[in-house]
Amino acid sequence: MMQFPVSLKRLVPGSMASNRSAFIVAAMIATTVLSGCQTMKTLQTHVSGGTYNTFDGKLIESAEDRIADPVEVTPFTTLLDQFNVEQDGQQIGFNVRNRMETERAEALKELSARDLELRELQFNSIQELSGEGAKALTSYVYSIVSRLIEQWPHERPEISVAIIRSDNYSASMSANGILRLNTSVLLNADDEDEVAAIIAHELAHALLQHHNADDQQAIEDKSIIVASQFAAGWLAGNSDNAATQNAAKALMISGFGMYRINNSILYPGWKRHQEDEADLLAVDLLFRAGYDWERMTTVLERLDSEQKRVQAEKIAREQEIENSKKQLGEYTNLSDVLNVGLTNVGKDLSGMFDGLSDDHAPASERLLETKLYIQREYMDGDFPPEADTASLQKVVWEGPGFSAIKKSVYGERARILAERGDLEEALDLALKSLDGPTDTDPVARRIAYLARKEQGQKAKALLNLELAHQDPQAGMEIFKLLRDEYAERGRWDDALQTWHDALLKFPEQITAAIYFPERISLLARAGRKSGTIESLKQCQDLNISAYVSALCEEAAKPITSPDTPSETNSNSETAEKVGAPSVNWQSPS
Known part of the structure; x- marks a missing residue:
C-alpha cells in the first residue's frame, strides 16, 4: 500500500466518479501552477541579487502593485476546504470559509479584535x-x-x-x-x-498586507499537497499496471517534495522578500x-x-x-x-x-x-534632517512615561534574575518596582510570591498571589498558582472560584477540554460527591473526545471508586454557586 508522507483526509462523505475525479484533479493542478506567484517572486529576488534590483525608482511609487490581496472564497478554495492536510500534527493551509465565518462571528462580539489579541497575550x-x-x-x-x-x-x-x-x-x-x-x-x-x-x-x-501574502502561500502549499496526493491516489486506484503505480508514487513524492522545497528553501526567501520590502518602504516613509x-x-x-x-x-x-x-x-x-x-x-x-x-x-x-x-x-538629494532627541527624552525620561518605564525595567530585570534562581536579588528589584503595598503588578507580585514561599513565609506568599490575581494584566499562570495554593490549604471554595474566574477572563483559551478535568479534580479532592458527578456528566455529555472523557473520569476517581466517603465539605451551597459555569459549551457534531 502506498504510504502518504502527509495526512490527507477528505472532509465530505461519499466517493467521486472517475471522470469527475479526473476533472477535479486537472483543475486543482492547473490552479496550483497558476497560483505560484509567491514562489516566482522569491526566485526573481534570488536571481536578481536583491529586492531593490527588481524595480526602478522609489518603492513607494510602485507599491500599489505589491499590496497583497486577501484570500477569498472561490470555487477552488471551496474545493480545497473539503480536505484537511496535516504533517507531523501540524495543519498545512487552512479552511478559508471557516476562517471567514469565525471572523464574522468574532466581529459580532463585544470585544474588538485588538481586545481579543491582547487577551491572548495576557x-x-x-x-x-x-x-x-x-x-x-x-x-x-x-x-x-x-x-x-x-x-x-x-x-x-x-x-x-x-x-x-x-x-x-x-x-x-x-x-x-x-x-x-x-x-x-x-x-x-x-x-x-x-x-x-x-x-x-x-x-x-x-x-x-503581508499577512495576506502569508495566507496565499499557505493555500498554495495546501493545493500542492492535495493535488499531487489526490492525483496519485486516483492513478493508483484505477490501474494495477506497474508503470502506472510507479507514476503515482512519483507524483506523490514530487508533490511532497515541492512542498518541502517551498518551505525549506524558497519560503524563507519569500519571508526575506517581505522583510526587504518593509525595510525599503520604511526608508521612503521616513523620508516623506x-x-x-x-x-x-x-x-x-x-x-x-x-x-x-x-x-x-x-x-x-x-x-x-x-x-x-x-x-x-x-x-x-x-x-x-x-x-x-x-x-x-x-x-x-x-x-x-x-x-x-x-x-x-x-x-x-x-x-x-x-x-x-x-x-x-537618496544620495543625490538633501542631507537627512537632524535627529529629534528632545521629544523622546521628554516623554520617556522626564515626562509621565518615566514611572511606567521604571516599573518595566525593574520588573523585567527581576524576572530574569528569578528565572536564573536568584530570588533574593529578584525580590529586591521587584519590591522597588511596586508603587506601595496595594500595587497589584503581576510580574512583581509573582516574584515576591516565589521568594516568600522559598523563605517559608506562606501567608505573605499567598497575599502576593491574591494581589496579582486582582490585576487586569494577570495571566493564566497567576490563576493556576493561586488555584493550587488554595487547594493545598484545603480552601476548596476559593480554589473553585479562582478556576471559574480564569474561565470568565479567558473564555477563548480555556476550552471545555481544559476546564472540566481540573474542575472535577478539585471537587473530587474536596470530597463533594454531587458536584463531582454533575460535572463528570457535563463533560461526558459534551462528547469532546474519548481522551478528554478519560481525563474527566480519572479526575473523578476519588469519588467514583469504591469505598469513597460522602461529602466532607458542608459548604455545598457555595460549591453549587461556583460550580455552574456560565458558558455555552459547544458539543462537536
Whole structure:
C-alpha cells in the first residue's frame, strides 16, 4: 500500500466518479501552477541579487502593485476546504470559509479584535504596559504612527498601539493591525527618528498586507499537497499496471517534495522578500515624514548585534548542557535517563533561542540591501534632517512615561534574575518596582510570591498571589498558582472560584477540554460527591473526545471508586454557586 508522507483526509462523505475525479484533479493542478506567484517572486529576488534590483525608482511609487490581496472564497478554495492536510500534527493551509465565518462571528462580539489579541497575550503572561504613564507613552508612539501613515498614498489600514513589557529590542505588527512595541525600543533608542524607523518597518508590513501574502502561500502549499496526493491516489486506484503505480508514487513524492522545497528553501526567501520590502518602504516613509531616513540602517545594525548575541547565548547554553550531561554521566548510573532528559531540555532551549531571531531574515543581509537602496535613491538629494532627541527624552525620561518605564525595567530585570534562581536579588528589584503595598503588578507580585514561599513565609506568599490575581494584566499562570495554593490549604471554595474566574477572563483559551478535568479534580479532592458527578456528566455529555472523557473520569476517581466517603465539605451551597459555569459549551457534531 502506498504510504502518504502527509495526512490527507477528505472532509465530505461519499466517493467521486472517475471522470469527475479526473476533472477535479486537472483543475486543482492547473490552479496550483497558476497560483505560484509567491514562489516566482522569491526566485526573481534570488536571481536578481536583491529586492531593490527588481524595480526602478522609489518603492513607494510602485507599491500599489505589491499590496497583497486577501484570500477569498472561490470555487477552488471551496474545493480545497473539503480536505484537511496535516504533517507531523501540524495543519498545512487552512479552511478559508471557516476562517471567514469565525471572523464574522468574532466581529459580532463585544470585544474588538485588538481586545481579543491582547487577551491572548495576557493569557500567556505577555503584558501590555498599563497605568497613566503607559497612556502617555502609547499616545506618543501613536503620534509617530500617524505622522508616518499620512505619507501612504493608498488605502490606510486602522492601526492601534500596544507597548509590551520586554527587554528585547524589537517590535511586530499583527494581522489585526496592532503594533506591538517593546519597552526596550524606547529605552535603547537614541532619538525619535530611530523609534520611527522601527515603527515604519512594521507599518510597512501592514500597508503592503503581508499577512495576506502569508495566507496565499499557505493555500498554495495546501493545493500542492492535495493535488499531487489526490492525483496519485486516483492513478493508483484505477490501474494495477506497474508503470502506472510507479507514476503515482512519483507524483506523490514530487508533490511532497515541492512542498518541502517551498518551505525549506524558497519560503524563507519569500519571508526575506517581505522583510526587504518593509525595510525599503520604511526608508521612503521616513523620508516623506521628515525623519532621518538613514536611521533605518541604525536599527538594522542594532538587530544584527542582537542576533549575534542571541546566537552566542544559544551556543554557550548548548555547551553548558553538553558539559552537564558529561558530568552527570560520570557520577551516576542513571546517566542514560538523565541524558535523554537533558537532550530534550537542550532542544527546548535551542528552539527558544531560535524563536528570538527566526521571525526576520538575517539583519546583516538586510542592512546591505538598505544601504544600496539609500545610495541609489537618496544620495543625490538633501542631507537627512537632524535627529529629534528632545521629544523622546521628554516623554520617556522626564515626562509621565518615566514611572511606567521604571516599573518595566525593574520588573523585567527581576524576572530574569528569578528565572536564573536568584530570588533574593529578584525580590529586591521587584519590591522597588511596586508603587506601595496595594500595587497589584503581576510580574512583581509573582516574584515576591516565589521568594516568600522559598523563605517559608506562606501567608505573605499567598497575599502576593491574591494581589496579582486582582490585576487586569494577570495571566493564566497567576490563576493556576493561586488555584493550587488554595487547594493545598484545603480552601476548596476559593480554589473553585479562582478556576471559574480564569474561565470568565479567558473564555477563548480555556476550552471545555481544559476546564472540566481540573474542575472535577478539585471537587473530587474536596470530597463533594454531587458536584463531582454533575460535572463528570457535563463533560461526558459534551462528547469532546474519548481522551478528554478519560481525563474527566480519572479526575473523578476519588469519588467514583469504591469505598469513597460522602461529602466532607458542608459548604455545598457555595460549591453549587461556583460550580455552574456560565458558558455555552459547544458539543462537536
